[in-house]
Amino acid sequence: MANEAEETVRKLSAHKGVVGVVVVNGEGIPIKTTLDNHVSVQYAGLLGSLVDKAKSVVRDLDPTNDLTFLRIRSKKSEVMVAPDKEFILIVVQNPVE
Amino acid sequence: MEKQEKSELVYEYTKRRKEFGRQTLFEDYGPEMRVSIPNNPALYKNYILRNPVDVAIQNTGTMSEHWVNSVRAEYTSSGINHVEGGWPKDINMNDPEAAQRYRRKIEKDDAYIHAVMHLGHSMEHNILQNNAVDMYQTYYSELPSIPPVERSSCHTVNVYREPGTRRPVRSLSWQAEGARLASAHADIDFMRSNRSLQFSYIWDIENANAPDLIIEPTQPLLDLQYNPRDQHILVGGMLNGQVGCWDMRKGGEPFAMCPPHVAHRELVRNVLFVHSKTGAEFFSSSPDGVVKWWDIRSMNEPTDSMIIDLVKLQSDTQSVDKALGISALEYEPTIPTRFMVGTETGLVIGGNRKGKTPLEKLPSKYEAHLGPVYALQRNPTFLKNFLTVGDWTAKVWSEDCRESSILWTYSHHTKLTDGAWNPVRFSLMLITQWDGCLSCWDLLRRRSAPIVTAQLCDEPLLRVRPHEGGLLVACGSSKGTIYLAELSQNLGTADKNDKQLLTHILERENKRERILEARMRELRLKMRQDRDVGQQAAETDPAGNDRDLEEATVEYMQTVKDLQAQQKSIP
Numbered sequence: 001m002a003n004e005a006e007e008t009v010r011k012l013s014a015h016k017g018v019v020g021v022v023v024v025n026g027e028g029i030p031i032k033t034t035l036d037n038h039v040s041v042q043y044a045g046l047l048g049s050l051v052d053k054a055k056s057v058v059r060d061l062d063p064t065n066d067l068t069f070l071r072i073r074s075k076k077s078e079v080m081v082a083p084d085k086e087f088i089l090i091v092v093q094n095p096v097e
Numbered sequence: 098m099e100k101q102e103k104s105e106l107v108y109e110y111t112k113r114r115k116e117f118g119r120q121t122l123f124e125d126y127g128p129e130m131r132v133s134i135p136n137n138p139a140l141y142k143n144y145i146l147r148n149p150v151d152v153a154i155q156n157t158g159t160m161s162e163h164w165v166n167s168v169r170a171e172y173t174s175s176g177i178n179h180v181e182g183g184w185p186k187d188i189n190m191n192d193p194e195a196a197q198r199y200r201r202k203i204e205k206d207d208a209y210i211h212a213v214m215h216l217g218h219s220m221e222h223n224i225l226q227n228n229a230v231d232m233y234q235t236y237y238s239e240l241p242s243i244p245p246v247e248r249s250s251c252h253t254v255n256v257y258r259e260p261g262t263r264r265p266v267r268s269l270s271w272q273a274e275g276a277r278l279a280s281a282h283a284d285i286d287f288m289r290s291n292r293s294l295q296f297s298y299i300w301d302i303e304n305a306n307a308p309d310l311i312i313e314p315t316q317p318l319l320d321l322q323y324n325p326r327d328q329h330i331l332v333g334g335m336l337n338g339q340v341g342c343w344d345m346r347k348g349g350e351p352f353a354m355c356p357p358h359v360a361h362r363e364l365v366r367n368v369l370f371v372h373s374k375t376g377a378e379f380f381s382s383s384p385d386g387v388v389k390w391w392d393i394r395s396m397n398e399p400t401d402s403m404i405i406d407l408v409k410l411q412s413d414t415q416s417v418d419k420a421l422g423i424s425a426l427e428y429e430p431t432i433p434t435r436f437m438v439g440t441e442t443g444l445v446i447g448g449n450r451k452g453k454t455p456l457e458k459l460p461s462k463y464e465a466h467l468g469p470v471y472a473l474q475r476n477p478t479f480l481k482n483f484l485t486v487g488d489w490t491a492k493v494w495s496e497d498c499r500e501s502s503i504l505w506t507y508s509h510h511t512k513l514t515d516g517a518w519n520p521v522r523f524s525l526m527l528i529t530q531w532d533g534c535l536s537c538w539d540l541l542r543r544r545s546a547p548i549v550t551a552q553l554c555d556e557p558l559l560r561v562r563p564h565e566g567g568l569l570v571a572c573g574s575s576k577g578t579i580y581l582a583e584l585s586q587n588l589g590t591a592d593k594n595d596k597q598l599l600t601h602i603l604e605r606e607n608k609r610e611r612i613l614e615a616r617m618r619e620l621r622l623k624m625r626q627d628r629d630v631g632q633q634a635a636e637t638d639p640a641g642n643d644r645d646l647e648e649a650t651v652e653y654m655q656t657v658k659d660l661q662a663q664q665k666s667i668p
Contacts, residue, residue, distance in 0.1 A: 005210045008217035015224045023213060029184060031203050032213075069219060073233050080223050082216035086208055089216035096228050 009034070012091060019077060019092040024048060026086045035092075043079075043090055051083045250585040251537060251551040254569075255305050259577035264295055266573025268320040269562040273328050276302050277309060278562075278571055280579055283317035283336060285364070297321055297333070299345065302569075302581060313349040314341060320368045325430070326376030330393065334365025340381050342393050353396040361385050367426035372433045380428070382438060386420025388448070405438055405446060407462060408455045415455050421446075425473040429480060437483065439470025445485055445494070463494055465502070472516040478523040478596065482603055486516035491528050491538070495607045500614045503606035506538060507545070515560045519584075521567025522591045524599045529558035535572055535582060541598055549588070553580045 013021045013034045020035035024044040033040040055067045070081040073095075082089040188195045203209055226232070257280075264284040271278055281297040295317035298308035312318065316335040324330040329345040338361035341351035361383040368381045377393040378400070386406065389399035405423060406415035425439030434450045443466040452458035466487030475483040481496045482503075489509045492502035512531040519525035524540040528547075533554040536547035553572055558580075560573040568589035570582045 005204065005213040008213055012217055012220060012224065015221070016228050018224060023209075025203060025209075027184075029200075029203075031200050031209065069223065071223070078227060080220060082220050084212040084216055087212040087216070089213065089220055091220050091224060093224055093227055095231060095233075 005032075015093075017094045017096045019094055021092075022090040024088045024090065031087070043092075044088075047079070047081055047090055048088065051081055051088055055083065247542075247587050248585065249537070249539075249549045249588050251535065251549045251570075251582050251588070253551075253553055253580050254583045255302065255581040257300050257305050257308075257579040257581070259298065260307065261296075263577035264317075265575040266560055266577060266579060267318070268322070269560050269571050269573050269579065270322045270331075271562060271564050271571070272323050273325045273565075275328055277323075278302055278579070278581075279312075279321045279323055279331055280573060281318040281321035281333060282577055283319050285317075285319075285336065296349075299331075300579070310345055311349050312343055314351065315339075315354075319364055319366055320381075322368050322370060322379070324370055324376065324379075326370075330377075332368050332370070332379050332391075332393070334361075334368045334381050334383070336364045338362055338365055338383060338385075340365055340368060340379075340391060340396075342396065353393060355391065355396045355399070359389075359398045361387060361389065363422075366424060369426050369428045371428060372430040380426070380436070382423040382426045384422035384424070384441060386417060386422055388423065388426075388436075388438065390450075401450070403448065403450070403458060405440065405448070405459065406455070407444075407446065407459060422469075424469040425471060425485075427473040427475060427483065429475045432480065437473055437475075439465065439473040439485060439487070441469040443467055443470060443487060445470060445473060445483075447496075461496070461499065463499060463502075465492060465494070466490070471514055474517055476518050476523055477520050479599065479603060484516055484518060484526055486513050486528060489513060491516050491526065493526075493540070493603075495603065495610070498607060498610040498614060500617065501610060503603065503610050504540065504544065506547075512557075514558060517561050517563055519563050519567055519589070520565050521589055522595070524591075524595060525588055527561050527563055527570055529561045529572055531557040533558055533574065535561065535570065537584065537588060539588070540602060541595060549584075551582060553582060554578065 009021050009023065009032055012018060020033070020039070022030050022035060022040045022043050023032040024030050024047070028044050028048045030037075030040040030044045035043070051067070051070060054070050058065050058067045067083055070083070072079040072081075077092055077094050080091045080093065184196075185199075188199055257278075259282060264282040266280050267283045268281040269278060270280075278300045279297070280300065283295055283297075294313060294315075297312040297314065297318045299310040299312065301309040312321070312331075312333070314333060314335055316337045316339065318333040318335055321331055321333040324332070331343045331345070332340060333343065333351075334340050337357070339355050339357060340360065341354040343349070343351050361381065363383045363385040365381050365383045367383075368379055370376075370379045371390065375392075375394075378390060379393070380388055380390045382388045382405075386404060388403045388405060390401040391399050404415040404417055404420050406417075406420045408415060421444065422441035423438045424441045427437040427439070429435075436448045436450070437445060438448060439445050443464065445463040445465045446459050447461035447463075448459055449457060452460070463485075465485045468488045470485050470487040472486040473483060476493075483494050483496075485492050485494060485502075489512060491506045491513055493504040494502045506528075509530065511534075514529050514531060516526055516528040519527060522539075526538040526540070528536050528538065530536065532552075533556055534550050534552050535558065536550040538544075538547045542548050554574050554576075556578075557575045558572045559575055561570060563570045566589070568584055568586075570584065572580045572582060574580065
């Protein structure tokens with residue numbers, strides 16, 4: 001079972017344009033990452049609070065709604081965040097032109 | 098002693114009972130000093146005078162002050178060092194082994210595995226989507242913007258009604274640089290018994306309530322034109338064949354009129370100013386078939402006249418008996434010696450004033466319409482092309498093509514009464530119809546139908562004259578009302594490419610007609626040759642023709658009988 005999780009993460013990072021994959025737990029600790037530690041820690045810390053804020057925005061507007069995905073497109077890359085109850089999956093991808 | 102005090106407090110008096118109830122009688126009693134306390138100067142030493150004395154006075158409403166504060170949250174500022182996320186207290190995060198062990202422990206957790214599987218799935222979808230298409234680009238930015246859809250419209254802005262009895266409008270003319278419109282009204286009913294004076298009017302377009310000036314001709318005016326050189330002079334043609342001149346400054350009476358013996362023999366249908374050094378020459382035409390030139394300064398006799406009689410041979414002379422009645426007159430100031438007339442038989446004849454022989458005087462002829470030519474105007478930009486309106490169509494001609502017009506409209510259901518080119522947008526033709534519609538045909542946009550048709554009124558529209566600015570169009574109706582219509586901006590202006598495009602169109606149509614003309618000529622030549630050859634043979638067999646006729650007759654009677662039988666069988 002743990003292998004499957006590993007497999008998934010490896011498969012994701014093997015896609016074209018993907019720079020890195022980080023799995024962060026509820027406390028903001030990067031559990032599994034393909035990037036360096038300090039970069040992962042940065043992503044984990046910054047995106048954790050952003051996901052909380054986004055979730056509260058969606059819930060405030062409509063209590064029956066929930067956040068499923070968050071995408072931040074910047075000039076150089078795109079950060080995709082998939083939140084869960086306890087964990088957050090972060091993928092950084094460079095857009096392919 | 099008590100008793101003594103009592104006596105001071107008590108005052109006893111007696112009164113007889115019969116004196117009870119009587120009114121009280123008051124007396125005036127002067128002031129009486131009771132107590133006097135003199136001042137004691139010895140006490141002065143205990144006091145000082147206060148100087149100045151401040152007294153605050155204010156006349157305002159009294160208010161009270163009370164302040165309230167909400168429940169405050171208590172804040173404290175303290176520093177936090179967040180390098181890495183919330184590690185549990187027992188693990189030293191700098192110790193890589195312990196951190197790794199902790200991580201491994203979480204990785205084995207069921208929740209972790211499920212979460213990663215689930216999230217990974219949706220994440221993969223989005224990664225692939227990103228790879229496939231760049232969603233965030235601005236689409237269609239490199240495409241050129243399409244020109245906006247052209248909306249044409251035409252609506253009435255003002256209505257000028259003839260005061261008094263309503264007579265059909267016979268002509269309209271705009272003042273050269275001013276904002277005035279001259280309208281000639283005439284009711285041509287020769288059997289009418291009462292011959293009251295029929296007036297014509299000059300309107301200021303701003304004021305629709307009353308005409309600016311009332312022109313009083315002795316006979317009803319059929320045409321009234323402004324002098325393009327002098328804004329105040331007008332000339333008019335009258336019902337009895339005379340022509341007269343008016344000056345707006347002098348009032349409604351004509352200042353000059355031609356004598357009846359040199360006038361036309363029929364009513365004067367058209368007058369037009371001619372290009373001349375003095376700017377005072379004009380010419381007139383009438384259904385009697387003669388065109389006369391006049392000079393305003395000496396109206397006693399015409400300066401020149403020409404009979405519109407087409408002769409075939411050089412030696413024939415023109416005669417008034419055979420002359421063709423004229424219904425339209427055309428003159429272009431840039432071509433001074435030539436003019437064109439439209440006849441009541443539907444021909445358009447080009448005239449040359451400087452011609453010596455009758456053939457030279459009327460060099461060109463076009464068979465325009467099946468009925469009288471109502472309007473004839475050269476295109477102000479393309480002088481070789483002119484517009485004719487007659488029977489139920491409007492046609493555009495080119496001077497070189499004698500056989501047929503190069504462009505024409507479809508046959509309308511209603512009669513077309515007048516047409517004109519728009520002076521600014523030279524591809525636009527304005528045509529008025531018998532059912533009260535003003536239709537605008539734009540040769541650059543659509544040639545199979547008008548681009549705008551506006552129903553201005555219910556009665557027939559008889560005349561149309563566009564203003565030189567190109568946006569305003571004056572239309573006169575048979576009830577004596579003039580409708581001032583305004584065209585939308587795109588109809589009143591010309592683009593820079595328009596001239597080129599229209600040149601192409603006209604050239605192309607011209608070429609087509611010329612090719613057709615050449616072909617027709619060839620065919621006719623061939624037919625003539627055949628006929629010449631065949632005539633020698635036919636002279637020996639005149640009966641042959643009769644036989645053909647007989648056969649044709651028999652065939653015809655047969656078809657008629659068949660049709661009759663067919664009709665009877667259908668109940």
